[in-house]
Amino acid sequence: LREQDRDGASVDPRLDGARFAELPESLRRQGISGVLVEEVARGSRAERNRLRSGDVILDSSSGRFSDLSGFRASLRQPPEQLLLRVWRNGQVGTLVLQ
16 A cells, blocks of 8 residues: 555545554454544644544444545545544444545
8 A cells, every 4th residue: 555545644634644544454343444543744634633543433424434545545536525434442423524
């Protein structure tokens, strides 16, 4: 996977400052699918949108996906309001991105 493909700003400007990765096999074995938030830069737009390193994006208002390429594809036509359903520390919540 190319570095730029993992960069949040290349997916959607609202994700600027986040870096994504494929889910580790240990999570996939638990039946979880989505995209891992590998890193969030301090002071970035992604951090202001309350994304955190270690979050798993399960799905979004742009559509369902099971991996990073599907996540990127779902945001080719970005929705006006971007909501992410996020799994963090065993809890699922929704983030509204600005």
